[in-house]
Amino acid sequence: MDNHLKIRPLKTDGIPTQIKDRLLVERRRRQIVDAAVQLFVKQGFHKTTTRQIARAAGFSIGSLYEYIASKEDVLYLVCEFIHAEVERGVTEALKRTGGTHNALAEVIRAYFLVCNRMSDFILLIYQETQCLPEQWKKKVLENELRITGLFVEVLARLSSEGHLPEMDDRALELAAHNISVLGHMWTFRRWFFSRHYAIEDYIRLQTDFILRTVCVKPEKTVKRASNIERPTSGLE
Amino acid sequence: MDNHLKIRPLKTDGIPTQIKDRLLVERRRRQIVDAAVQLFVKQGFHKTTTRQIARAAGFSIGSLYEYIASKEDVLYLVCEFIHAEVERGVTEALKRTGGTHNALAEVIRAYFLVCNRMSDFILLIYQETQCLPEQWKKKVLENELRITGLFVEVLARLSSEGHLPEMDDRALELAAHNISVLGHMWTFRRWFFSRHYAIEDYIRLQTDFILRTVCVKPEKTVKRASNIERPTSGLE
């Protein structure tokens, strides 16, 4: 739970500050994020007050507002931080994996472990993104899409190297979204899963699922599925 | 978007009221839910005031508090209502489907259409459940689990009738969760999907995925996936 203490530059452009010293802004905003992320996880965004954030960050409410212009700014900083952490986890995992056809299972495993480690944070994104002003909500969704994009790349590479059966772009894209969301599912159904599954069980079972959807030659099964569809299928 | 106007009894026991007439309580609470669900979807729970709810429901703030004891009570009523609607949609779809081996695709299709229709409401559950007091949060999660249970039943029936390959209980349970969540995914990634996919495309592609995970004889692929797993896998 102390993974947010790792030192990485925060991308905080676009948020106004009264303070000239860029480095100080950087440092203070990191303090703000570290304090806020824990409070938000425990109490939610709305029930957390700006005073609590300032106190937990170690300075006064007046100083807090030298580094941000509104409470929403804090939420945005927190969301940016969380996505940066998740993205770092996934890209590092990608670097570790070779180009073999094991790659997919390895990537899934690494990603699900990142999701497990950052469970509270991912949940926070799901719950509080709506509270952001439109302009930043959009940025958060772009972040989400970029992470999914990492999986698209892996799948595309494996596909081009012949380790996967041909899939059209759509199916491939959707598979990437499914991987993303099945990782998140571990976080937002944790209240159920954590009682019945160890993370390793979950990874194993879901990997089986995903590999089956992606690795089996589709001709036979896709046909079968398509025939099952109602004859009325088309546009509603 | 007016599906919440359908007349169904609300399960509202457990929330205190000052009013004696049970029927009136029933009617007024339906007004409250109809008003609140729209406001919550548009503004979120916290940004919606009790006054707004009262006004939209057509009575005064004083009267509102005769039928509920706190603002959280309203959120709980809304969550109960939403789950009742989703569950009704799914069970009705289950009734329509025969016991054939088409059943699964039909159920998925019906469920995804329910998710599409109730998109805003499902999103609301994801975002605001955390705001409920512990006791009601638990009830909401039970509701969620009961809906997933419907899919468990379908899969178990198909399995016992020999329409699915043998799966152990865990794999079957997880498949049910996956169906639930992939339906929800359409709602909480709608900002992306709705621009690139029609609901029918989404249903078709996801049905292919799910049927492949569930209908293909698992021996070959499961082995393959297991071998890919890291040797260190066990407890972390």
Place this chain on the structure above:
DNA sequence: ATTATCTATAGATCTATAGATAATGC
């Protein structure tokens, strides 16, 4: 008489800022 509804407001916050003070660098 009893039940339902309304108006008016107590009481408790909470965000954001103005203006005062302390620290830093030339």
Place this chain on the structure above:
DNA sequence: ATTATCTATAGATCTATAGATAATGC
């Protein structure tokens, strides 16, 4: 002199309730 920080509070809400009023049924 300039930059950073603090204290104190203006101003704006918002939930929940007390007490008054209207409607209903015996």
